[in-house]
Amino acid sequence: MKFSIFFIFVYTISMLVLSGCEQTVNNAELPFEEKIMVEGILKADSIIEIVFSKTVPVLDTHNIYTIDTVNNRITTLQGTISIDGISYPLIHMNNGRYRIFDAQQQSIKGKIGSMYMLNASWNDKIIYAQTQIPIAHKPDILSINIDTNRSSVYGYQDYIKVFISLSYHPEDKEAIVHTINTISPFDNSFYNEIDTVNYKEFNYPQYFPPYYFTKKEIPHISSFFTWLYAPSSKTISEALYMYADSKIITKHYDKAMKEYIDTQYFGDNLGGIFGGGGTGIHWNIKGQGLGLFIGYSDNILPLPLQ
Numbered sequence: 001m002k003f004s005i006f007f008i009f010v011y012t013i014s015m016l017v018l019s020g021c022e023q024t025v026n027n028a029e030l031p032f033e034e035k036i037m038v039e040g041i042l043k044a045d046s047i048i049e050i051v052f053s054k055t056v057p058v059l060d061t062h063n064i065y066t067i068d069t070v071n072n073r074i075t076t077l078q079g080t081i082s083i084d085g086i087s088y089p090l091i092h093m094n095n096g097r098y099r100i101f102d103a104q105q106q107s108i109k110g111k112i113g114s115m116y117m118l119n120a121s122w123n124d125k126i127i128y129a130q131t132q133i134p135i136a137h138k139p140d141i142l143s144i145n146i147d148t149n150r151s152s153v154y155g156y157q158d159y160i161k162v163f164i165s166l167s168y169h170p171e172d173k174e175a176i177v178h179t180i181n182t183i184s185p186f187d188n189s190f191y192n193e194i195d196t197v198n199y200k201e202f203n204y205p206q207y208f209p210p211y212y213f214t215k216k217e218i219p220h221i222s223s224f225f226t227w228l229y230a231p232s233s234k235t236i237s238e239a240l241y242m243y244a245d246s247k248i249i250t251k252h253y254d255k256a257m258k259e260y261i262d263t264q265y266f267g268d269n270l271g272g273i274f275g276g277g278g279t280g281i282h283w284n285i286k287g288q289g290l291g292l293f294i295g296y297s298d299n300i301l302p303l304p305l306q
Helices: 003-019 236-241 257-264
Strands: 036-043 049-054 078-083 086-089 091-094 097-099 115-122 125-132 140-153 156-168 176-183 190-193 220-229 247-253 289-302
Touching (some): 049 115, 140 236, 220 236
Parallel strands (some): 036 289, 125 289
Antiparallel strands (some): 036 049, 078 086, 115 125, 156 220, 176 247, 247 289
């Protein structure tokens, strides 16, 4: 999964930082503590599958892509996931991927509102975590404004900018929401992650890591923009018709996600390599492990452009 190389890279860099940078150090002499890495994102109505790996020591290479993540997967882990108090054993499927099954031997899927507790052990190491899959509340569209002046984006002509404002009425003020949009004109997929926090006037698509926001007041207003391809051979109305099936997707994460989001990209303070003030990335895995065990659900909202 996409987290594997990132987890290994983070741990490798942490060992380098802890060892200091004022003298030449032999990689073999660097301190190393083996831990269990957990990749567990639980989605509502999707099969629950967790990937377990082990951390690796610093290598004699500067290329993280030479790390064979499959060989670092754990295949002999013992553990359970309890759902609302009912315990299910983790069953190894392949390459460190584990699932849980019901009495009919069907893979169990995530359920909104349920509480999930992970307990596992491997090589005398114990880890645990808990999460809940929150309700994905449907946002209200406050406004959609379209700038019909075609612009150049990354050297490509004929793009128009669409400004969107949404309003949320969450029950849980600490829920995390990530808003993206999907655009699919004809057979070409146009995907753009958008900034849901800061309203910025950029002249290019925002492809950098997405922003998240927390519910601190009701309602919460989110304003952002995205680009749509509008070929000059078509009128603006005809171009917008290409996006008749466009959607806005809101992903609602368990509130434990916020600490991870706040620290995954250095946080607000560049004084720490892993987060603001050097606090490090905040995983929600406890014990001798790191990683995420987080529940989420999503809501798909039609985007009326005409």
